[in-house]
Amino acid sequence: MSEYVLPRHQEGRIAVVTGATQGIGRAIALRLAAEGARVGVNGRADTEQMREVVELTGGFPVVADMADAASVRSAFATVEQEQGVVDVLVCNAAYMSMSPILEHPLDDWWRNIDTNLTGTYRCVQSVLPGMRRTGRGNIIVITSEWGVVGWPNATAYASSKAGLIALTKSLGRELAPENITVNAVAPGIIDTPQLQVDADDAGLTLEEMHQQYGAEIPAGRIGRPEEIAGTVALLARPGLKAFVGQVLSANGGSTRARA
Amino acid sequence: MSAAAPVAVVTGAASGIGAAVCRALEATGWTVVGVDMRRPDHLAHSFVCDVSDPHAVKAAFARIEAEIGAVGALVTAAGHYEFAPIGEITEDQWSRMMRVHIGGLLNPLRAVLPGMIERQDGAVVAISSELGIGGTESEAHYSAAKGAILGLVRSLGSEVAGHNVRVNAVAPGPTDTPLLPAAQRTPEYLASLPARALGQPEDIAQAVQFLVDEGGFCFGEVMSPNMGAVI
Numbered sequence: 001m002s003e004y005v006l007p008r009h010q011e012g013r014i015a016v017v018t019g020a021t022q023g024i025g026r027a028i029a030l031r032l033a034a035e036g037a038r039v040g041v042n043g044r045a046d047t048e049q050m051r052e053v054v055e056l057t058g059g060f061p062v063v064a065d066m067a068d069a070a071s072v073r074s075a076f077a078t079v080e081q082e083q084g085v086v087d088v089l090v091c092n093a094a095y096m097s098m099s100p101i102l103e104h105p106l107d108d109w110w111r112n113i114d115t116n117l118t119g120t121y122r123c124v125q126s127v128l129p130g131m132r133r134t135g136r137g138n139i140i141v142i143t144s145e146w147g148v149v150g151w152p153n154a155t156a157y158a159s160s161k162a163g164l165i166a167l168t169k170s171l172g173r174e175l176a177p178e179n180i181t182v183n184a185v186a187p188g189i190i191d192t193p194q195l196q197v198d199a200d201d202a203g204l205t206l207e208e209m210h211q212q213y214g215a216e217i218p219a220g221r222i223g224r225p226e227e228i229a230g231t232v233a234l235l236a237r238p239g240l241k242a243f244v245g246q247v248l249s250a251n252g253g254s255t256r257a258r259a
Numbered sequence: 260m261s262a263a264a265p266v267a268v269v270t271g272a273a274s275g276i277g278a279a280v281c282r283a284l285e286a287t288g289w290t291v292v293g294v295d296m297r298r299p300d301h302l303a304h305s306f307v308c309d310v311s312d313p314h315a316v317k318a319a320f321a322r323i324e325a326e327i328g329a330v331g332a333l334v335t336a337a338g339h340y341e342f343a344p345i346g347e348i349t350e351d352q353w354s355r356m357m358r359v360h361i362g363g364l365l366n367p368l369r370a371v372l373p374g375m376i377e378r379q380d381g382a383v384v385a386i387s388s389e390l391g392i393g394g395t396e397s398e399a400h401y402s403a404a405k406g407a408i409l410g411l412v413r414s415l416g417s418e419v420a421g422h423n424v425r426v427n428a429v430a431p432g433p434t435d436t437p438l439l440p441a442a443q444r445t446p447e448y449l450a451s452l453p454a455r456a457l458g459q460p461e462d463i464a465q466a467v468q469f470l471v472d473e474g475g476f477c478f479g480e481v482m483s484p485n486m487g488a489v490i
Contacts, residue, residue: 004260004287004472169490176453176487188476218417223476231475234466242432242462244453244487253420253478255413 009237010037016062016079016086018042018123019093021049023192024142027225028090028232033057035233040079040086042093066093066119067111076126085130088236091120092142094160096194098153098201112156117163124171128180137180138236141168142228145188145251148258153201161186165247172245183235183243188251189213190223218253260289260472263378264331267471268292268323268371270310270363271337273299275436276386279460280334283468289332292323294367296337310337311358313366320370329378330371332471335364336386340438344397353400360404364411375424382471385412386463387430387481393489405430409481416479425474429466432485434458453487 015032019025021043030053033039039059043050046063054061060083064075079086095115097108120141131137146154147161168184175182189195191210199209214221231250235243249258260267267284271277272293281291281302293299294306304327308319323330339359343352364385375381390398391405412428419426433443435457442448449455466484470477483489 172490173453173487177455190476218420219423219476219478220421227474227476230469230473231477234469234475237465240462240465240484241454241456242458242466242484242486243482244485245490246483246485248475248477248482249480250476251478251480252476253417255417255479258413258480 006034008036009233010035010088013037013087013238014040014084015088015090015236016040016042016076016127017090017092018066018119020053021047023194024187024190024225024228025090025092026053027229028092029053029057029059031226031229031233032088032236033059037088038083040083042075066122067095067114069122072119072122073126076123080130085134086127087134087137087238089123089127089137089139090142090232090236091123091139093119094142096154096157096197098157098197100153101155104156109156112160113163116157116160117167120164120167131180132178135179136238138238139171139180139182140232140235141182141184142232143168143184143186143247145186145249145254148186148249149256168247169245176244179241181235181241181243182245184247185228185231185235186247186249186251187228188223188249188254189217190225190228192225216254217251218255221252223250223252260287261331261380263380264329264374266290266292266323266328266330267332267334268294268320268330268367269334269336270294270367271335271386272302272305273297275336275438276431276434276460276463277334277336279464280336280467283461283464284332284334284471287468287472290328292327294319294337310335310363310366311355313362316366317370320367324374329374331375331380332382333367333371334384334386334467334471335367337363338386338438340401340440342397342440343400345399348400356400356404357407361407361411364408368415372419372424376419376422379423381424382474383424383426384467384470385426385428387412387428389430389432389483389485389489392430392481392483412481413479420478425470425478427470427477427479428481429463429470430481430483430485431463432458432483432488434460434463436460453490456486458484458486
């Protein structure tokens with residue numbers, strides 16, 4: 001591939017990407033900004049990392065903890081007040097912890113659900129009245145290959161991600177008649193800081209984890225955050241109404257992981 | 260587009276989804292070659308060819324490579340539709356359906372894959388259908404053929420992924436093309452779709468263009484821009 005010029009699909013639109021300070025979320029924020037969007041960069045706290053993404057995107061910070069209802073709702077209210085109605089919502093923020101089920105502390109188990117699944121519900125509820133007023137919107141949920149196939153020691157995370165798939169399908173049906181699309185991307189193994197959790201669980205170094213995963217993927221490598229960002233950007237295109245409640249599996253051909 | 264192999268071949272290029280795909284790929288810089296049973300009058304490069312005929316396809320692709328350039332992208336949109344209850348489908352009808360859809364993917368694949376594998380770069384997008392996933396009554400042969408495309412794409416997708424050849428499928432729902440049965444234009448039918456409208460060929464073309472030009476770590480994936488017909 002050469003000289004592929006990024007389309008400016010997001011010119012004049014406002015996007016909010018949750019969990020955008022690193023990894024996949026950061027790449028999504030940069031991609032939507034490159035396509036012309038003004039991007040709200042969400043993180044749990046105002047950090048150096050967040051400020052860097054805000055600067056790179058020319059966007060604005062959205063400080064909110066997905067696990068905290070009041071924090072999410074007030075942050076989105078501020079966004080609408082100060083920036084305008086959100087056109088594109090990307091629910092990417094996630095917490096992941098791994099443990100054999102009997103040893104998994106209950107509060108930590110629930111933190112996966114509260115952040116990933118309930119956090120997404122809160123974000124969608126927050127942007128929906130605005131999208132209804134403008135009569136349009138694109139919501140993209142980042143789920144996971146593990147939400148499709150499950151994974152040992154990841155019961156909490158996989159449950160939250162499988163729940164997101166059902167949420168996407170239901171909301172897709174519910175909101176399509178109102179010209180609001182809801183779809184999901186289910187990334188496979190991607191080169192992000194989150195892979196350290198996998199490495200720790202497997203007792204491997206991060207590099208060893210990369211190699212082991214890469215060998216198991218038909219493409220022969222793990223994915224890049226920019227690839228997931230491209231897939232998200234497709235679903236965020238205004239006027240592309242044909243995707244309704246779909247889950248795109250971007251996983252390098254891991255054939256057991258199709259939603 | 261690919262600098263080493265700047266040609267994108269689109270089958271079923273004369274109308275509907277195929278024609279929209281041609282426009283989308285031309286817009287991103289590909290030299291588009293159309294293949295169809297009748298000459299696509301909107302393209303500079305085109306070949307009249309029945310994609311179900313392996314000899315004709317082989318000859319056409321040999322000429323494309325020799326006269327125009329190496330094929331970096333293949334989109335198989337040629338299709339054939341008919342409505343028939345299972346008891347009334349003749350051997351010939353069944354066979355034609357399989358040859359056009361499965362052969363219409365297999366024959367061009369055999370022509371372009373060696374070059375793509377050699378260059379370690381290439382993109383193939385097969386147009387399937389929501390009926391290949393969900394099925395419906397009185398379209399058993401069409402659904403079976405479109406479903407077979409998905410099996411081929413998923414298997415081949417993982418088989419050649421290691422060569423950086425991306426084989427994926429797009430499974431449209433009811434789309435506003437000449438192939439669409441009249442029953443799917445009625446208000447009652449449209450009301451049954453979550454998106455309450457037919458898809459446009461340009462919607463499908465956008466998904467194809469993304470898979471050809473970017474891919475987004477999709478190998479053997481089936482994308483369904485189907486207006487919510489199958490979720």
